[in-house]
Amino acid sequence: MSAPTLRPVPTPQPDRLRIFDTTLRDGEQAPGFSMNPAEKLEIARLLEAMRVDTIEAGFAAASPGDSEAIRLIASEIRNSTLCSLARATEGDIDAAAKALEPAHRKRLHIFLATSPIHREAKLRMSRREVLQTIERCLKHAAGTFDEIEFSAEDALRTEPDFLVEAMSCAAVNGADVLNVPDTVGYSEPDEIRAVFERLAAHVERPDHVIFSAHCHNDLGLAVSNSLAAVKGGARQVECAINGIGERAGNCSLEEIVMALQVRADIFPAISHVDATKIWSASQRLARVTGSAVAPNKAIVGKNAFAHEAGIHQHGMISDRRTYEIMTPESVGAPGSALVLGKHSGKHALVQRLAKLGYQPDPDKLNQVFKDFKHLADELGEVNDADLVAMMEGFSASGSRWTVLRTELRTTAGRQPKQFARVELEHPDRGRVSDIASGDGPIAAAFAAVQRITGTDATVTALETRMRSTATGREFVADISIDIDGTIFSGRARGPDIVTAAIDSLLFTLDRGEAYGRADLTQQQPAAAV
Structure with a gap:
């Protein structure tokens, strides 16, 4: 049977x-x-x-x-x-x-x-x-x-x-x-x-x-x-x-x-x-x-797929499943971010430098890594413009443009209008200024910046905050812009909110031209000093 x-x-x-x-x-x-x-x-x-x-x-x-x-x-x-x-x-x-x-x-x-x-x-x-x-x-x-x-x-x-x-x-x-x-x-x-x-x-x-x-x-x-x-x-x-x-x-x-x-x-x-x-x-x-999502909010917080610790970053570079139980893509998020800070290791630094177009020899890398650690202790987070400055040997905002002056004006009445006069300096063009209006003082300043630089971008998000540093306080601006359907992100620090916001826009526009959109869209967020 x-x-x-x-x-x-x-x-x-x-x-x-x-x-x-x-x-x-x-x-x-x-x-x-x-x-x-x-x-x-x-x-x-x-x-x-x-x-x-x-x-x-x-x-x-x-x-x-x-x-x-x-x-x-x-x-x-x-x-x-x-x-x-x-x-x-x-x-x-x-x-x-x-x-x-x-x-x-x-x-x-x-x-x-x-x-x-x-x-x-x-x-x-x-x-x-x-x-x-x-x-x-x-x-x-x-x-x-x-x-x-x-x-x-x-x-x-x-x-x-x-x-x-x-x-x-x-x-x-x-x-x-x-x-x-x-x-x-x-x-x-x-x-x-x-x-x-x-x-x-x-x-x-x-x-x-x-x-x-x-x-x-x-x-x-x-x-x-x-x-x-x-x-x-x-x-x-x-x-x-x-x-x-x-x-x-x-x-x-x-x-x-x-x-x-x-x-x-x-x-x-x-x-x-x-x-x-x-x-x-x-x-x-x-x-x-008008209510921002907490950075550590599960699934949708900006840190939900961000990694700073060197051990975590090494694991992520080897196989993202080591520290992510779901992919950013599964919830429509922009992508994982290796945040460079004092806990980061050399693997993450090398990867970020490569995305920025740098492949230093071992001796140069060792020196850059030491400088990177010192800067991380000072700033808390080292961004792309900081690395560019390190590699190029200068300490600018990461943009070719420098903000010299910003004047803001608001008219009175039931429907007030905001105007901004912005003066920038460029190594080739010298000092250039323009006046523009907008839906708020920062929007007006952005409009003036885009007229000066000859760019056409839509600001899709802007977050500003104040943070304490060893030497006092500074303002940080995170920005996202849309250029022909491609999203770019940037960050800048400044002595006041408006300057930080303008620098974040200038940096993002400038880096988009310098390194190409394909690279920048993989960095979340790119950032200026």
Whole structure:
């Protein structure tokens, strides 16, 4: 008798995790993050390109501006479901329906608090009254929306038995998504996973109804708690670009998406988000809101793929997998950066010099390495212009142009205009000056610089900061410019913000010409003194 044929056991495929983005609603509610309708539409387009499943475009009943923004977004977005938040009142539901009228696919997101402290202090409702309100509002919304989501506000501080009862009531009365918010960021991963497992086991619901997690970051656990919820049965996560949101923020979209992608071996679900669009969306949101991303922010911080330590740099040069668990390209970031500082070794220095066109002999390299270490101790970070100065034997800003004078002027009135007179010196052209106007004093100065130098570039990003040095203080400007579709980055230091900004522009323009665009686009960031 022959042995039975053994068939391989198929590997179970992970479930789909829906990504519900609330950047434009919960994210915008954070102080200092308000956006106008045009800005919200711009972010919504980025979210749609990223293949986000649901975009919570706002809170229609909150203000006429929010309603207008939702309607504007709903008129254009076609590939993502559009959602409006609503309190558990007929008026809010009707306002959401009106704002979402143009949407290709529309979702209502009703919320009502269920925890004892909210029932008693805020709602002044009994358990029975809460259940009656859920039933009444869901029946009022029936047939008007493609999907209805119910959120039990402060769910993680709600009695377990009543949370099951409230969710069952919502599911029976037409809710398609049952959201379990950790509204005040109170929970921890083991606890929240147990809550979702209990709800999955005990809530009576139709087969299509899924659970959702909405975790706040008050204890810094929003992403960890959301991942634990996924293990507990959640099949939607509510998040925001850069983690923006009320108080300490929300679960970060970029972190949840990449955690599921990088560790697909341990999570039972994965999103369909196009992760290569993450970086650009993060950078654009930061510019729209005027709130810079922290350098050490996971996935999208400027240091997320930067390496200074010599041991790390040697490993990266040998095989980037030694110190990177994902590639910058996987999230659309510009590329890894070997930051030259006092911890850097000779391998990284040699690589950077080669990109700048220098291949010193061993004796010259040894001397340059010593000079490099001394400069790193003084400045903290050594940039491309510092290396050029070392190799060429001069100590200029890294640009052929020198800033001699800058004069700024602003007119008074309801629509003030800014003007700048900039005087530069060039070794061949001598002293040259020009006057230009712009959207702000620095923009005016940039316009004058480009008229003088005869260049045509678009400034896509500019960050300035002050730093302390051994001899006092200095200002640092990081700039990115677009020339014919190619992005160049630069950095400069100066005694004031305007001079540093102008030097950063001059350096970036000058190095682009001197070393060629192909080389500069591989350096993140190139930099001037």
